[in-house]
Amino acid sequence: MTEAALKLTRRQFGKAMGTVVVAFSLAPRLAGAQTLKLPGSLANNPMLDAWLRINADGSATIFTGKVELGQGISTALVQIAADELDLPLARVEMISGDTAQTPDEGYTSGSQSIENGGTAMRLACAEARALLVDHAAERLGLEAEALTVSEGVITASDGRKLGYDDLAAGLDLNREITGTVAPNPLKGQTIVGRSVPRRDIPAKVTGGAAYIQDIRLPRWYMAA
Amino acid sequence: MAISLKVNGLQRSVPAEADTPLLYVLRNDLALNGAKFGCGLSQCGACTVLLDGRAVRSCVTEIGTIGEAEITTIEGLGTVDTPHPLQQAFIDLQAAQCGYCINGMIMTAKDLLDQNPHPTITEVREALAQNLCRCGTHGRIVRAVLRAAQNMGKKT
Numbered sequence: 001m002t003e004a005a006l007k008l009t010r011r012q013f014g015k016a017m018g019t020v021v022v023a024f025s026l027a028p029r030l031a032g033a034q035t036l037k038l039p040g041s042l043a044n045n046p047m048l049d050a051w052l053r054i055n056a057d058g059s060a061t062i063f064t065g066k067v068e069l070g071q072g073i074s075t076a077l078v079q080i081a082a083d084e085l086d087l088p089l090a091r092v093e094m095i096s097g098d099t100a101q102t103p104d105e106g107y108t109s110g111s112q113s114i115e116n117g118g119t120a121m122r123l124a125c126a127e128a129r130a131l132l133v134d135h136a137a138e139r140l141g142l143e144a145e146a147l148t149v150s151e152g153v154i155t156a157s158d159g160r161k162l163g164y165d166d167l168a169a170g171l172d173l174n175r176e177i178t179g180t181v182a183p184n185p186l187k188g189q190t191i192v193g194r195s196v197p198r199r200d201i202p203a204k205v206t207g208g209a210a211y212i213q214d215i216r217l218p219r220w221y222m223a224a
Numbered sequence: 225m226a227i228s229l230k231v232n233g234l235q236r237s238v239p240a241e242a243d244t245p246l247l248y249v250l251r252n253d254l255a256l257n258g259a260k261f262g263c264g265l266s267q268c269g270a271c272t273v274l275l276d277g278r279a280v281r282s283c284v285t286e287i288g289t290i291g292e293a294e295i296t297t298i299e300g301l302g303t304v305d306t307p308h309p310l311q312q313a314f315i316d317l318q319a320a321q322c323g324y325c326i327n328g329m330i331m332t333a334k335d336l337l338d339q340n341p342h343p344t345i346t347e348v349r350e351a352l353a354q355n356l357c358r359c360g361t362h363g364r365i366v367r368a369v370l371r372a373a374q375n376m377g378k379k380t
Contacts, residue, residue, distance in 0.1 A: 070324075197315070204320050205307070205320065205326055206258075206298065206304050207256060210257070213251075
């Protein structure tokens with residue numbers, strides 16, 4: 001190892017590793033794709049329904065290609081999504097690292113999960129929320145500006161209300177993210193920045209399935 | 225061959241040789257996630273279980289040596305819905321980062337509190353000194369054990 005390499009801080013090292021990962025995976029897919037380069041993990045995964053769905057009961061299920069390694073992202077990404085969707089924390093569930101369901105975000109390393117995954121989740125949820133509002137405006141025959149959103153319920157200036165549960169069936173998230181919807185400003189966030197109980201800890205203190213080696217397939221044995 | 229073991233109150237028969245480490249039987253044959261494979265050399269404590277109430281390293285405990293002794297894993301202490309006071313204290317104080325060592329911390333602490341229900345902070349630290357954690361919750365782990373001792377004292 002060179003002297004310069006030894007002088008790298010942990011953070012610099014992490015960033016460098018992250019850069020390598022992105023560089024490998026980005027190149028083939030971006031060729032001739034968009035003019036606007038979407039930020040973070042959206043660049044590789046631009047479809048809105050890769051990131052979330054609104055369930056029939058008005059709750060949300062979000063998808064991440066990043067995995068919980070004890071860094072807390074199974075809680076942090078949900079906080080980000082809940083704030084952007086204007087949903088209570090308890091009404092957002094997350095599916096992580098299931099290659100059949102979640103976006104391909106490459107490795108979980110280099111302190112990039114919030115940087116890239118969180119950025120993508122934030123913008124995707126902001127855009128989904130805007131679509132819900134537009135959809136409600138259409139149903140109510142009003143301008144979107146006349147509507148407010150709180151805890152998954154959209155309220156019109158005349159008092160009429162539509163819940164995400166009312167709107168879920170008519171919402172089509174199978175579309176490319178534009179990246180043009182501004183996320184909730186920091187001062188409007190009520191969940192991000194607050195310390196909330198980690199979602200992974202109960203399983204980790206009771207023998208629940210929490211680690212990769214807790215996956216069991218038929219006739220699969222571990223030894224060392 | 226088959227060996228009979230009493231695990232968390234149930235008599236279980238496992239098709240394994242007598243020199244098989246208990247940890248392998250717990251994880252492979254009985255599909256219990258609690259005890260973790262860390263070092264396999266009795267160095268780290270992630271695999272800790274109780275044998276007749278005393279903490280042992282299951283990675284170096286051969287099943288042929290166990291006989292009638294009762295094996296208790298962290299699954300036998302409590303569940304997410306009905307946690308043992310130690311598990312509850314670890315949740316309340318968020319005393320885990322990656323969490324891989326926590327099984328050993330809790331099982332070793334269970335042995336400690338059964339022997340010494342009101343340990344000092346020094347006694348907790350000494351009891352856990354042989355359980356390795358390379359994350360950042362050492363202080364919370366010690367406080368969680370003390371909190372559990374306090375809460376268990378209230379209930380009796």
